[in-house]
Amino acid sequence: MILHQVGLFRKSGVKSRIQALRQQCELSPDSVSYEDQSAYDVADMVKQFFRDLPEPLLTSKLGETFLHIYQYVPKEQRLQAVRAAILLMPDENREVLQALLYFLRDVTLLVEENQMTPMNLAVCLGPSLFHLSILKNESLSPRSIQKKYTTGRPDQKDLNENLAATQGLCHMITECQCLFQITEEMVTQSRNSYMEAELMVPPLDELCKAHEEEVDEDEEEEDEEGSYHAHLERLVQNLLEEAKDKSRGWVSRSTSDHTELAFKKVGDGNPLRRWRVCVEVSATPDEVLQRLLRERPLWQTDLQQEKVLETLDKQTDVYQYSHYNMAPHPSCDYVVLRSWRTDLCKGSCALVCVSIEHDDSPITGAVRGVVLESQYLLEPCGTGRTRLTHISRVDLRGRSPEWYNKAFGYLCVNEAQRIRSSFQSSDQTSPEAKS
Structure with a gap:
């Protein structure tokens, strides 16, 4: 089985095969067979997909919010804070995030065979999900980027954000079954006209x-x-x-x-x-x-x-x-x-x-x-x-x-x-x- 492969998402696939598989998925996604594919090729393609999105899965607006939750919010309040942030995500992003986190949790359940813990997966996938690369950081000036490459070292802010992204994704994988549960209090607070106008189906x-x-x-x-x-x-x-x-x-x-x-x-x-x-x-x-x-x-x-x-x-x-x-x-x-x-x-x-x-x-x-x-x-x-x-x-x-x-x-x-x-x-x- 694919999920049993040692170092899944950590070990690299073959670039030419990954590119060929990606083209198949883009041309005819429903007809692609994964049975004979390398697990590492598929895993690398998944990472590429999220890395190459026009904006991160966690969205440009909310990505920094998630990072701040794991940087500044006390640990005992993080679950509630992340739940609230997830509610603010567009439906399509939230659904994909939920499916991805549940899948990654399934990977970690086979940790004895694949040696991939939640933290290992977070290290491999965090940059792709948060788009942390400084090349995509529009807030940085060209001089700042050049300076970072010249010194060969990221500044403390980058290190803190990378650590928050890794710890955050690890936490979300571990707690994925709780993240998408809505408390009665949150439902009451978020009621709006659309919720009140519930459709009643007639006999x-x-x-x-x-x-x-x-x-x-x-x-x-x-x-x-x-x-x-x-x-x-x-x-x-x-x-x-x-x-x-x-x-x-x-x-x-x-x-x-x-x-x-x-x-x-x-x-x-x-x-x-x-x-x-x-x-x-x-x-x-x-x-x-x-x-x-x-x-x-x-x-x-x-x-x-x-x-x-x-x-x-x-x-x-x-x-x-x-x-x-x-x-x-x-x-x-x-x-x-x-x-x-x-x-x-x-x-x-x-x-x-x-x-x-x-x-x-x-x-x-x-x-x-x-x-x-x-x-x-x-x-x-x-x-x-x-x-x-x-x-x-x-x-x-x-x-x-x-x-x-x-x-x-x-x-x-x-x-x-x-x-x-x-x-x-x-x-x-x-x-x-x-x-």
Whole structure:
């Protein structure tokens, strides 16, 4: 096993192999196999990754704060201070830090074989995580840098910061299981409008009542089945409108690999934006719909389990699914009302989903997410090809509006590309492709 290797993160790998592995990861990260890789090459690549980030993992703003905690805060108060600093980190940085610290702790559990203690790891990785190199210290003048190289000795400030970084990372590895726990007092102090406006997912009958309240008084009242049908039909019509190229309010974002991405703000009091992804798929609309409905494992690689809880009619059901997250982050599950159409104009198909409560839906993940909108429009765009448009607003729980603005749209892009790739893989393995 890789973690058993003596001197992991301390011993150097082979430069040419590290560079080749890094290029593979940058070009196609999901297809890289690590089974035959040298443990030392992989460890060196990890160090390079963090060292070469535009700003340190602990961020430029908070890096000095972490150093000061381990320089000036009494030992008995450091855990609380570090917890508070971690809360201030951007979500994406905090999640990566947590995953990294848990991994490094796993390395130290095999110290008898690999001889890597928390302090040894901290010495090897501290400079990469804190970006302590004086060449990246913008506060130093060129004369100061030249003087340090001339004398060949760092000044006392540099020595103190290096010691604080090493001791700090050692402490964070040792206490990683406590660092990301939030006390009730901290939760109370950090309450804000977003936390107070927690999304409440309605059961099916309340979803129907909500629709009935919006119907004009002159219209005839509908029974419960008719109400959910009417609500779902409204979602389909909204999807058809929002999927139009000339639909107003959309702001485009740059993407790669022949994928379109845009967002728009929604004035319903919820800060989450509506995201739209468009991509062409080498399959018919009916085939893509079948893949979305019945073949989820072929395109959602982190799927944990799935189940149809209740079939309401031939084109509507209640569906539960869950997916893994990278350890130690919790898995997440969803319960959605979903409905599909195969009789739209010009051979198009549609699938709409929205979260509901259901009596027979025990939580299969550690967290239950909320699907505000997840809608797919599948339009033919040539022989055997489909233009897939996915419109999505999903509360994954535990992340800030800033994270959604920066990252969520690109997760939608990644999902659309996986759906497209699942058909490309099928083509390559089909009997016709082999003949």
